[in-house]
Every structure is written in structure tokens, then in C-alpha cells.
Amino acid sequence: MKSEGKKRIWAEYQKEIADDHYFYVRSCIRQSFFPGSEQFFLHFLGDVLGKDIYENPSHTTCTGIGYHADVVPLSTIMTVIARHYALMKDAGYRHIVISCVTSFGIYTEIFETWKHFPEELEKTREYLYKATGREFDLPESMTHTSDIIYKFRNEIADRAKYRLVNHETGEPLNIVEHIGCHYSKMFPKYGVGGAEFPNVLGGMIEAWGGNVIDYPERRHCCGFGFRQYLVQANRGYSLSNTTKKFSSMKPYKPDLVLTNCPGCTMFMDKWQYTIREMEGTVYGENGESIPVLTYEELAGLVMGYNPWDLGLQYHMVQSEPLLRKLGIEYDPADKFKTKDGRQMPLPQNLINA
């Protein structure tokens, strides 16, 4: 009886992730700052696993940043999301795959709003029809891209060229996994492991041979918090969050920070530069900062893709220390070259380069 009870409780923390036929919606931040991540995701699902994944060029921003900044009203954002569902219906898909954690939070929040306030759903149907003449159906499943990589983590492990171990010592790399607040803290049932045991990134790290670090501020906000960074005078709040988090993880000597939220990746990456400039503090070993990667970038490295094709050079904190630990061969001369071999302008002040 006890065992059955535990299984039943644990089942509530599991998430059904669709196996095929995905309707993909992009992320504003990811396609701007980590373009290799989305490209790898589409390539891996479509070309490597042979799954059916579709994206519509008419898809727009979810307006989530505007919503959290109080410039986009709830009824407007609900209509925007309804339009995305209409595009999905037109294309004949039922499983939506959301690339951004902010968008994921928006989609789940609106889905739950419509569930508890059906009159809002009817109003949105009316707004959308009057504005565009479109109609929509609710999705069968809502999945974040990290859920999909989590689902296929063993397929990636089977194709791995490198394991997440230090190739000189043979020790597993110490990896901090940071999960976006809007992924599982708002509506836990939509995340793998819920808010209490989010295993979406930890599962990947373990499958690929790394060691997950448990540190005091593990579930602390990264510092992104829309209202904190949008106004310059408030950015100290954002920066202080990040400082607290990095100070807490520093004694555990992390080799890498892995995140599933575009905002977390951006801020944990770029604030390290800011803190170094302001206070001279670095959080990695040997005076280096800690590389912050997305799960697709890490999956790509594990599978042996060229780090510069994955777009690692577009981070503020460069990944060379990590590449050296993993024993990945790379050509520094190719770092800022286009596909056809032309040299791009070289950025200055890169960290760890």
C-alpha cells in the first residue's frame, strides 16, 4: 500500500511529453543571443531523430516581456497566443513546443486562466475572429524545448562523442543546473518534476556523465525579473540576485552553469561580466568566469558538433576553459568566421577568451 501511494504521488510530478508532430514557436531572446540553440534543436529533432517539427513564419513574439512590463494588457496577450494556436490549427498540429521559458509561463498562465474563467476564452475567440477572421483549438499538450531534450537525453547519450567528464582527471564535471522560475514555479504540473523536484536539466547532466551540484541558493532567481532590469535605476536588484546566487555556488567550484531559460542564460552570462567590471569578482577557478550554456549547446558539444557552429562565441563568458576540460578540439581561428570563411569583426572584452 505504501509503495502504491508513493508511486501515485510521484506520478503527479511526471509530465507527458509528446513523441512526434510538434508545432514549434521560437523565442525572441534565444534567436537573438543564442541562435545556435534553436538551430541545433530543429536540426536534432528533424534531421537526426527524423521527427516531424513545423514552424510557421507568421508566428510572432508572445509579447511576454511587454506583458510583464505592464505595457501589454492581458486581453491583448491572450489574443496573440490565440493567434498562435490558430496558426497551429491551420497547419494541422496538436502539440505545441515552446522555445522560451517566459513564453512557456505565458502559455500555461493563459491556459489555466481559460480553464478557470471560460468566459475569458470566449471573449478571446471573439477578439481573434473580429481582428483576423481566425479560429483556434486548444493544444493537446504544451511542452518546453528542454522537456523534449530531456525526453531524448538517452538518444543523445547514445550518440555522444564526449562525456561530461574532465578528460585529464576522469572526474565528472561539476555542473550547476538552473531552472527558469516561469518553467515550473508558477504552474508546477507543467514541468518535469514539478516545482519541488525539477529534474529536467539534472536528468540530462546525469545521462551525459556529469555531476549535479546541490548548493544553498540552487532554486534562487537568476536575477532576470522583468521589472528589475527594465528600469536602469532598479538593475541593482537584478544584479544583487545574481551576485547572491554566484556567491553561493562558488565554493562548489562549478565548471559550468546549465540553464533552460533564455533570460537566465543571458543574465547569468552577462552579469558575470558586469560584476567583474564593478567589483573585480570572478566566480570560477583560476581567475576565470563560469561558462553559462543552454541545454542544446551542451547537447551539441556532447554529440561532437563544432562549438563555433553551436554559437558558443556569442556568449559574454567564453567557453574555452570548458572545452579544454572536455577535451574538445577546436580551432580558435575559426571562432569569428562566417560559414563561407569570411572574417567577422572581433569583439573586445570577452571573458575567458
Place this chain on the structure above:
Amino acid sequence: MEGFGFSVLKERHINYDANDKSIAEYIAEREPSFRTCIECGCCSATCTTGAFTNFSLRELQILLKRGENEIAREQISKCMLCGKCILVCPRGVNTRNVILLAREAFRKLMKNEV
């Protein structure tokens, strides 16, 4: 580097166990009424210094008891020792003596005598 327009905010957690409460203990030993303060703020309300500066005897009592001595040390020299606070204190705390003892304790602390 200048020009960010924002900065890292200092941690506001108070670690009671790590703080040094020797000043408060020094005062309480010599002026036991220090312990009976209920932080009502009557002393601050009547304080002449407090009317013109940000000095607050009530805040000072709390800071000393928490062991946040650095801020207390900055504040304590502002008191003019007029003693109006003693007249209004509902608990009969000899506040004037508290200030004098605190100053004495800080002086001795400098010489490692507390």
C-alpha cells in the same frame, strides 16, 4: 568602472550568531535597566538631537542588542546628554547612562579591554 547607473546591493541578512554583542553585554551589566527597554520610541520622540539629525535612541538600543556595532558607533557621538529621554521613558531606563556606558565600551573596545 563607473557609469553603470546601478550597483550590487549589500546583503541585508543579519547573522545574530556571528555578531559581536559584547558592547550590549557591557552596558547591561552596569546598567540593568537597559534590558527593560521595550523600544516604544518615547525617547526618540522627545530627543532634541533627533529633531535636527537622523539620531534615534530607540534605533540605537536595537542596533546594540543586535550587535550591529558599526552603525551604533557612528550614531552615538551625536547625543548631547540633555537627559530629556530619561524623563519620558515609561520603563525607567537610565538612557543617559546607557549612552555614557556605550561610549565607554567603544573606547575600551578600541583598546581590546571589553
